[in-house]
Amino acid sequence: MRDPARAADLLDWYDRHARDLPWRVGPRARAAGIRPDPYRVWLSEIMLQQTTVPAVKPYFEAFTTRWPTVSDLAAAEDADVMAAWAGLGYYARARNLLKCARVVAAEHGGVFPQGLEGLLSLPGVGPYTAGAVAAIAFDIPATVVDGNVERVMARLHAEHTPLPQAKPILTEMAAALTPQERPGCYAQAVMDLGATICSPRNPACGLCPWRSACAAWEAGTMAELPKKAPKKRKPTRLGIAYLVRRVDGAWLLERRPDKGLLGGMLGWPGSEWGEAPEEAPPIAAEWKALNTEARHTFTHFHLRLTVKTALVPMDRPPERGEFVEAEDFDPKDLPTVMRKAYDLARSG
DNA sequence: TACCCGTGGCT
DNA sequence: TAGCCAAGGGT
Structure with a gap:
């Protein structure tokens, strides 16, 4: 059940409010035919896993300066890459990053696979990252579901099933909204919406392009969504x-x-x-x-x-x-x- | 499926 | 201060 009008509202908002990020080719540049570098898209998406934009920025600059291409990264020493990643956390990402770069360099001639399946087969690339790279780098209409999208969907449809149980439901909702047109901009737009407007606390509903369609706004339940399973306390x-x-x-x-x-x-x-x-x-x-x-x-x-x-x-x-x-x-x-x-x- | 795996900013 | 939260993937 596609809803092109809803996606169009969001794309219109994105054209006016897209954030300027070091790894992003903005909507104006994309319209002018400039394509993002798949290496930079992939690198940024790995770094952004469970990690905030401000934390990623200096690491992204350092990595792309030192290793401008995936083949440069593939040729790096393990210890140098681990040292460069130090402080960013989730260090399995760095090990898989290097593995992935070497697979792309050795088995794909230094060119990233351009389909979802090929991307998914790479080390450290799961459903989210495969979808994000496919959409942003290759304009494939992949559905991208991260924590932002889960929150946006839970509120838009007032879905009260707690996470992670709600994940398949929210993914289906996100898929139903994903347009065939401008999938790269759309993927970034829906994540930007979650990051800047539909934020976890104090969402800026007054500025939201989807407010009139939002079930949680209608019910006044934005603040309690998405529901989450209780967390265990840390020993x-x-x-x-x-x-x-x-x-x-x-x-x-x-x-x-x-x-x-x-x-x-x-x-x-x-x-x-x-x-x-x-x-x-x-x-x-x-x-x-x-x-x-x-x-x-x-x-x-x-x-x-x-x-x-x-x-x-x-x-x-x-x-x-x-x-x-x-x-x-x-x-x-x-x-x-x-x-x-x-x-x-x-x-x- | 459930658990493992970092960090820093915010409230 | 202690808990919550962020553009998840591997096992």
Whole structure:
């Protein structure tokens, strides 16, 4: 059940209010025949997964400056890409980003697949990202459903089924509205609407191009939609991190395994994180515990990290990890929890 | 299916 | 302050 008039209202709004974003080719430029670079569209969509536009901007600029094409990225060192991603979170995205770039370079001649199925087969590309790249880069009328679209649909149709149960229903609603004309602009428009007008709190209904059709507006229930299943509370885990400095200034660091939390990232050697962590010093040394813990909250638990420091001589080999020369070490290459531990150690 | 996986800004 | 929230995918 298509509704071209509804889509047209939104496209009209988008033509007047589209945000200017570094990875976006705006409606005017698109109308003039300028096509977005699929590499930049894909890169931005991966970075934007569960991540806000302001957080993504500097990373997008850094990546596209350093690796202007997908083939450049495919040729990068793993450690360089992980370091460049440090701080952005969800590090599996970075590992899959590199995998995907290498697949595109090696198996597709450096050209992104131009259909939904081909895109979906790429590492790190799921239904949302495949749809977004297909629509935005290739003007395929794919239905794009992210958190914004779910919210817009739940309100537009006053759907009170809680997420994630409501996902298939909301997806069907979104599909029914997706137009054949200007699918790239439409995909960006409906997400912009959710991001700027139909926001989670205090939606700006007075400015909404779909207000007259909105069931939640009619019923006054905008603020309670979409319904969500109650969340579990996060447990607190404890851990110990060992920050070892060699007398020449080198730091003792350890590459974390590819799978699991902070997979593939550099970090300080440490204990397991749990209810009662056992000491696990990576080198023989005289330890000094800082009087302040590093606190950090991950997706599903809180962490309180005790930081212990030591200074060791040149000739003492570590049992775990490797010394990184001071000139090769940049705390910005660390995931945030590790950088917090570093900041604490430096400030005393 | 349910769980795993970061981060920073906002209220 | 503690919880909520954001352009999800993998397993």
